Amino acid sequence: MQTAPPPAIVSPAPSPSAVLRAGAWIAAPRPWSTAKWLAEHNAFVARARQGGVDVLFLGDSISASFATRGKDVWEREIAPLGSVADFGISGDRTQFVLWRAQHGELDGTGARVVVLLIGTNNLASATPENIARGVAGIVDTVRAKLPNAVVVLNALLPRGAPGDPVRAKLADVNARIMMLADGAHVRWLDASAGFVDADGAIPATLMPDKLHPSAAGYGVWATALRPVLLDALSK
Secondary structure, eight states: OOOOOOOOOOOOOOOHHHHHHOOTTSOOOOSSSHHHHHHHHHHHHHHHHHOOOSEEEEESHHHHTHHHHTHHHIIIIIGGGSSEEEEEOTTOOHHHHHHHHHTTSSTTTOOSEEEEEOOGGGTTTSOHHHHHHHHHHHHHHHHHHOTTOEEEEEOOOOOSOTTOHHHHHHHHHHHHHGGGOOSSSEEEEOOGGGGOOTTSOOOTTTOTTSSSOOHHHHHHHHHHHHHHHHHHHTO
16 A cells, blocks of 8 residues: 655745744744745755654754864764754744744654754844743744753853953843753753853854854864763663
């Protein structure tokens, strides 16, 4: 007996009114580069349906570039952990990742660990409280769809120069979202200390633009991340 093929992936078009109402905590499709963004989303949904995922990265450009800009680190430290899927999209904010998580990117993956790093792109337009609410919404969605998975919730990485107001805002967000961790199903990982020197500056060797990690910067993240992944996968 033939098995019917899975239904076609159909993502609803963005609603202009919904986009206008969308806050950092309200799921919404991304209003710019929509066709390209939906194509990336649909590719992730298709991968999710294949199942067999051990580790799933969910986030923005920092996650999306790990396997390319940090290729050597990825292949040495992350890829050997099992079947690893990277669902990062450059430019995404909490509300866009929340929409993606609610619309098929988790369904069928069977992911054992979800690595979440999101929120830095919200800093220019949302309050720390609302950014934290968005992150909480994503964590809740992952927990609902993948109740047996461990969420590795990452602190927002440092950005900008010492004294830049974004530093204080970022610290406020991290202080709020770290409270989402319970030490079991949601684990907190703060790799920030490895990205700054004694004066609080970010070395250009780790983040040339003071935002995106270099290959060496991905090495810093991997050093902090790998032991947590190994422990979570051993359960």
